Structure formats: C-alpha cells, structure tokens
Amino acid sequence: MVQDRAGRLILLTNHTQNNVLIYSKDGQLIDSWGNDFPGAHGLSLKDEGGEEFLYITDTDLEVVVKMTLDGREVLRINNPQLSQADGGIRPFLPTETAIAENGDIYVADGYGSQYIYVYDQTGQLKNEFGGHGAGEDQFFNAHGIAIDDRDGKPKLLITAREKNQLKYFDLGGHYLSTIDLPGAYICRPVIHGSEVYLATIWSGNKADGSGFISILDEDNQLVSAPGGVEPRYRDGKLGAMAQAVTLFQHPHDVCVDDDENLYIPQWNAGQVYPKKLYRV
Amino acid sequence: MSGYWWIIVCFFSVCLGACHRPSAITFVQMEEVQLSRPGLRVNQVFFRDVATIYLNEPLPGCQIYYTDNGEVPDEKSQVAKDSIQLITTAKLRLKTIGGSYQPSEEVSLEVFRLKAQAAGIKCSAEPKAPYDQAEAAILIDQQKGSANFRDGKWLGYQAEQLSFDIELDGKTIAGLTLSVLEDQNSWIFAPDTVQVQFYDEADGLLAEGQMLYETASPKQGTTYRFLTIEVGEIQPTRATLTINNLNAIPNWHPGSGHTPWLFIDEILIR
Numbered sequence: 320m321v322q323d324r325a326g327r328l329i330l331l332t333n334h335t336q337n338n339v340l341i342y343s344k345d346g347q348l349i350d351s352w353g354n355d356f357p358g359a360h361g362l363s364l365k366d367e368g369g370e371e372f373l374y375i376t377d378t379d380l381e382v383v384v385k386m387t388l389d390g391r392e393v394l395r396i397n398n399p400q401l402s403q404a405d406g407g408i409r410p411f412l413p414t415e416t417a418i419a420e421n422g423d424i425y426v427a428d429g430y431g432s433q434y435i436y437v438y439d440q441t442g443q444l445k446n447e448f449g450g451h452g453a454g455e456d457q458f459f460n461a462h463g464i465a466i467d468d469r470d471g472k473p474k475l476l477i478t479a480r481e482k483n484q485l486k487y488f489d490l491g492g493h494y495l496s497t498i499d500l501p502g503a504y505i506c507r508p509v510i511h512g513s514e515v516y517l518a519t520i521w522s523g524n525k526a527d528g529s530g531f532i533s534i535l536d537e538d539n540q541l542v543s544a545p546g547g548v549e550p551r552y553r554d555g556k557l558g559a560m561a562q563a564v565t566l567f568q569h570p571h572d573v574c575v576d577d578d579e580n581l582y583i584p585q586w587n588a589g590q591v592y593p594k595k596l597y598r599v
Numbered sequence: 600m601s602g603y604w605w606i607i608v609c610f611f612s613v614c615l616g617a618c619h620r621p622s623a624i625t626f627v628q629m630e631e632v633q634l635s636r637p638g639l640r641v642n643q644v645f646f647r648d649v650a651t652i653y654l655n656e657p658l659p660g661c662q663i664y665y666t667d668n669g670e671v672p673d674e675k676s677q678v679a680k681d682s683i684q685l686i687t688t689a690k691l692r693l694k695t696i697g698g699s700y701q702p703s704e705e706v707s708l709e710v711f712r713l714k715a716q717a718a719g720i721k722c723s724a725e726p727k728a729p730y731d732q733a734e735a736a737i738l739i740d741q742q743k744g745s746a747n748f749r750d751g752k753w754l755g756y757q758a759e760q761l762s763f764d765i766e767l768d769g770k771t772i773a774g775l776t777l778s779v780l781e782d783q784n785s786w787i788f789a790p791d792t793v794q795v796q797f798y799d800e801a802d803g804l805l806a807e808g809q810m811l812y813e814t815a816s817p818k819q820g821t822t823y824r825f826l827t828i829e830v831g832e833i834q835p836t837r838a839t840l841t842i843n844n845l846n847a848i849p850n851w852h853p854g855s856g857h858t859p860w861l862f863i864d865e866i867l868i869r
Contacts, residue, residue, distance in 0.1 A: 523638050523655075524746060526820045527784075548638075548655060561638040563658045564700060566627075597624075 320574035320584050320593060321364040323371055323388060328574060330584060330593065331362035331375060339373075339390065344576055346592075352390035356380065360430075361415035361463075361507070362572075367422070376413040378430050383413050385424075396426065396442050403432070415507045417464040417475065419490060425475060429462040435477065435492065448492030449477075456486070456494035463507020466490075467515070469537060476508045476515070485515075485539075498539050502560035505533060511575040513537040518570035518583065522547065523561040528568040532583065532596075533560070545581075545596060546570075567594070634695040634703040637663045637679075641710060644743040644823070645865070650710040652683040652691070661697035672696075672705065688712045688869075709825050711776065713741050715868040717838075719766035730755025730862070737864070739765070744864030746821045748780055748787065755787075756844075756861045763840040765866065769800070774808070774829040774869040775838065780862040781814075782821040783852065788859040789814045789824045792843040797835035806830035815849045827869070840866065 320330045327349060328342045338353025353359075358379025365372055372393060373386045385394035398411035413436075414429030422440030433451035438444055450457050459481035467476040467487070474495060475488040483503050487495035504521040515535040522529045531546030541550040541557055546566040551558040568588040573581055581596040638655030654663055664676040665683070672694045679693065688711050695703040717739040725731065733751055744752035774795075781789045791814050796807040808828035844861050848854040 524821070526636075528819075529635070548658070551656075559655070561655050562635040565633045565635055597626075 322576050331359050333359040363416045365418040374416040378412040381411045415463045417466045427461045427464040433458040433461050465508045480504050509573050516573040518572050520569045529562045530567045530570045531562050629699045633701040636703045636706045637693045637695050645711050650685045657695050665691050665693040715772050717765045721764045723762040724758045726754040727757045738866050748862050753862045753864045757858045759846045761842040765838040767835050769834050769836045772868050776825050776827040776867040778865040779824050781824050786854045790842045793826050794841040795828050796839045798837045800836045805833045805835050
C-alpha cells in the first residue's frame, strides 16, 4: 500500500476483479482498476519528473510492470532467463522493487532466486547481486527492498526474512552491513522521515497469526513494536521479538500517510481491510 | 508496545473533522484484544537431570500462569517468572492473563525424564523419500527432533498402518510414548490410533494398551505430539507397536484425498 501525492491510498491485491483499490484516508473507495495480476505482490510508487508511477511485481506472471496511476502499462520486465549452476533457468518470482533517482529499478527476487536484479529505466538488465545462501551478502527470502537516504547517502536496505535481518548494500550491489531483528520475520522496509517501518508477518517460531509491526529509529534501533513485546537491548543486541497481543495476524506492509497514521494490510487474515493506527 | 504509540481502529471507521483523533471513531479497546499465547523455549524436551523452560516476558501488568496437574490455568495458578525448572516428567498448561486484555489461548508443553531405553527396533515399512535419510535407530536414540522435520532426526512415512518390533532389556517399565509431529499445513498428521503389546522372554503377553487420537480435526501450527500408553509396572523383553494412520487427508484440507505424512522422531520407553 502506498500514498500518492494527492493523498490517496493505493492498495494492491492479488484478486483479479480489483487488483488496485484506491481509497481516501477515511476509507472511502475512490477508484479501482486492474484485472491482470493474479500474483500481485509488491507495490512501489515513484515520482519521476513530476509524474507518479506504480511498480507492481507479480509472482505468478513472473514480471515487474510499471503503470501510470490510472492503470496504463508503461514498461514490463520479464524473467531475465539467467542460468543457474545446474544449467536450468533461475526462477523469477519478484516480490518488491525500489527505484533510484537515476531511474534504475532494483528488483528483489524474494520468492525466486534470491538475487537482486538492477535494470535501467528502459528495462535493460545492468547488474545482479545477492543470491540464495548463508553468506552475509546472501538471502533466504529477499522479500523487500528500499532505498535508504536518511543520512543523505543513498543505500539499499534489503530484507533477509528467514534470517530475521535487514542488509545494507551500496547502489552498486556491494554488501555493507546487517541489522539483526531476532524473532522478526519481516516484509519490506518502508522508510518515512527518520524511521523504518516493517510489517512483521510472523514472529518467534513462525506460528500462524503471530505478526506485529516493527519500527526502527534513525539509528536503526527497534524502538516500537505495536502488537509485539517491548523491545529490549542488552549489550547492544536486541532480545528475541515475539507477538504480545493478537492485534494483527499476518501484517504484510505498512503505509505511512502524510499525517503519520499507519495502515496495515495483511496476508491470510480472513480478507480483512487494512487496519489503521492513528498517531497520537 | 513502547516508544511510539498509535491507537488502532478499523480502516472503514468514519473520520470526521481535521484532528488526529476524530471523536466519531470507535477505537479498539483493550478488553477486545486477546493476549498472545506465552512464548516459550525448552532446553531439552527429553532430559536426564533438569529441563529448563524459558519464557518470553509478558506485557506490563500481565503474568504467565501455569499448572502441572492437568487443570486449566487461571489467576489462582502458579506464576511463571523468566523460567521454570523441572526434574520429573511433566505436562504443563500455560496462559498469559492480565492488563484488562482477554486471556491468551493456552499452550501446553510436555517434557520427559529419560530412564529406560530400547535396545533395538525394526519397522514393517520403510520411510519414504526424501524423509528416509536416517536409520530406524534414531527412533530410540533419545534425541528430540526440532520443529524442522528436515533436520535428519525425523523419519517420514506414508502408510495406513505401521508396525514396530522393539527389543527391551527386561528391566521394569511402565509404558511407552510415541513422539510425532503435527503440522497439517505441511500435510503431516498424527496417528489415528496407537496400540502396544508387551511380551516376556517366553513370548507371553504381559500387558497391552491403546490410545485414540482425534487427528482428523483441523489444528493450527507445528506441534510435537506425545501419544502415551501407560500399562503399569512390567518387565518385558519385547514390544510390538502398531500405528494406524488416516487413509486419506480429510475433506476440509487443501490436500483432501491424498495420503497424509506421519513423522516420528522417537519411541520412548517410560
């Protein structure tokens, strides 16, 4: 879920009757479109020279599609058809995108090869890095990606869900550092102001319905966990996180609006509407 | 839930006025929210001296209550702080209660103090690939498998009936516990019935028992199940264990009609 410049909330679903639902902040349905994304998963919004575009990943169609806000397709990136070690074609099940100021498109293949692919603004593949593995520059479920420029130096912040970690890379794909979030199976990082917001789809031993929300401050310390236990650091290390109350089941994204209220869309939660947390 | 605070409200509540907390909105109240089940971790489910159960800290104003006598835990039960230490086989029931929230669902946990050990084992059926990468001897090695059924400490079977011949050393025992995994999302079901017969050196039947388990009803999550048959004190040299499984996954499950998996990590002599 994202908010556009006009203040509208844009929600992506994998239901082909209404792939994109557009709401006002008070929950009134304004518009809907899209019947072509049975595996719709990731939604990013980018202002490109005054016009806003949506980047949608579809894990069924194995594509990334750039759309206008009214649903017109502008660019389609298909499976790059790269070979893997056994000679077969790598899977391509992209889960999220992040768009750099130069127009480069970073695609996290979180349900597929675990590589991060870098395309130019015309859809030409420029670079790849990461991949599946236990190495510090590799991933088990690279579910989300964002460009973190909070310190004025843009870097990639990438989810390593099964490792309960976020990883920093430079824009050239070189590994920089890791943030440990033990017990938190996180979705994509959403950067707003000085904080990072993370839907945490499971916690602890990954029990069904054990999700909560994680919020990191400007120093990437977990300072708040709505629905979770109180974050505790000891000797600089975060203690294991877990759900404390059943406010959420499987949070899958966080949208922060221009009043800094939070909207929490969920996966596998009885088809509930996103929940809203009002800032106080 | 500390640091920054938000108030939760359903997305479709009506927002009137320009303030952050419009009065027309009905916010979710604490009394409507259920606490999560206690988070816990045990160092050794099968132990020789002491089992320690480590507990997650509950929210301020809440406590984890537990019983070890089979009763449902409530605010009159024992309070668990940080950890619980056990020196005997036990089954605990735990709940988080307090803070005006609705009490959590219950969690149960069993730990087993190891005493007797089987001397050998043979099974009527082979485990099925890819969960056949260990010898049958792991079923009597007194090592608990993890919740990851691919950890090499589990054997996976797909058979309507399994029979095990178990060698014993003639020392005094009191029964048997079958340790299985239940993870219905992964098509792994516990058995429907478990039967055991104990024999002496002359092949005379000393005791027998049976346990029925309601495996066909929907269950959440990944759970260790310990199916125990008590027979009183006997000194057998052999046991026959028969496990009957569902012949097909029930209709309510996405895998309806397919053969369910049975995962066993241990057969404990009590």
